[in-house]
Amino acid sequence: MAEAQKTIRLIVTRQDGPNAKPYQEEFELPYRPNMNIISALMEIQRNPVNAKGERTTPVVWESNCLEEVCGACSMVINGKPRQACTALVDKLQQPIRMEPMRTFPVIRDLIVDRSRMFEALKKVKAWIPIDGTYDLGPGPRMPESRRQWAYELSRCMTCGVCLEACPNVNDRSSFIGPFAISQVRLFNAHPTGEMNKEERLEALMTDGGIEGCGNSQNCVQSCPKGIPLTTSIAAMNLETTKYLFKKWLFS
Numbered sequence: 001m002a003e004a005q006k007t008i009r010l011i012v013t014r015q016d017g018p019n020a021k022p023y024q025e026e027f028e029l030p031y032r033p034n035m036n037i038i039s040a041l042m043e044i045q046r047n048p049v050n051a052k053g054e055r056t057t058p059v060v061w062e063s064n065c066l067e068e069v070c071g072a073c074s075m076v077i078n079g080k081p082r083q084a085c086t087a088l089v090d091k092l093q094q095p096i097r098m099e100p101m102r103t104f105p106v107i108r109d110l111i112v113d114r115s116r117m118f119e120a121l122k123k124v125k126a127w128i129p130i131d132g133t134y135d136l137g138p139g140p141r142m143p144e145s146r147r148q149w150a151y152e153l154s155r156c157m158t159c160g161v162c163l164e165a166c167p168n169v170n171d172r173s174s175f176i177g178p179f180a181i182s183q184v185r186l187f188n189a190h191p192t193g194e195m196n197k198e199e200r201l202e203a204l205m206t207d208g209g210i211e212g213c214g215n216s217q218n219c220v221q222s223c224p225k226g227i228p229l230t231t232s233i234a235a236m237n238l239e240t241t242k243y244l245f246k247k248w249l250f251s
């Protein structure tokens with residue numbers, strides 16, 4: 001169908017700066033087979049003329065890997081938060097509507113500030129503290145069954161889609177979001193990471209932690225990597241309860 005039109009229509013929600021008023025601008029581009037949203041944006045960048053034929057500023061966006069690994073190109077496309085690099089024009093209904101993810105502060109056009117995600121990872125200590133000043137030798141081995149599900153969790157690309165989908169993540173809440181809870185499960189499952197398990201559980205029990213989850217289950221349906229977020233949240237709920245009980249017992 002798109003081939004018959006020989007053009008594609010895009011409606012982009014634009015914003016000139018963090019405090020500027022959003023507005024919509026329409027673009028009509030020559031159709032090429034196998035275009036994705038990034039190539040459409042590159043076409044606008046090359047020739048920034050809107051559908052009325054007026055010269056405009058190029059639309060700005062963020063991208064890096066172009067293969068759904070870095071998470072940088074997340075935006076809302078036809079109402080669905082997803083990665084622009086894997087959004088194929090041929091598979092999208094036209095006009096294609098593109099908006100920034102509103103859960104995050106907009107920097108400009110389709111670029112948002114995902115700092116709250118990186119702050120959440122810092123809060124829950126989503127890393128393994130090892131001394132890198134000398135050769136520690138090979139790391140401890142992991143049972144294959146655990147390695148397999150841990151690998152699934154490690155595919156999180158901090159894309160922000162699960163936060164955009166979650167009704168409990170907004171500018172009135174400090175909820176760290178499902179991805180960060182899942183990362184605690186990942187690092188606590190690692191034989192070395194396990195040594196700092198309790199610090200991470202403590203962090204999950206503070207304000208904005210696991211209690212912020214309202215069990216809407218939108219996250220697990222929206223994650224482009226198919227990460228079992230609700231299973232991670234249930235597992236961490238159990239772990240924090242056990243940890244609390246242990247603390248109470250030995251206090």
Ligand code: SF4
Pocket residue numbers: 071155156157158159160161162163178179182222223224225226227229
């Ligand atoms: S858990 Fe999934 S949706 Fe959430 S940030 Fe990670 S990859 Fe994106």
Ligand code: FES
Pocket residue numbers: 062063064065066067068069070071072073074083084085086
């Ligand atoms: S550019 Fe990396 S996920 Fe799209």
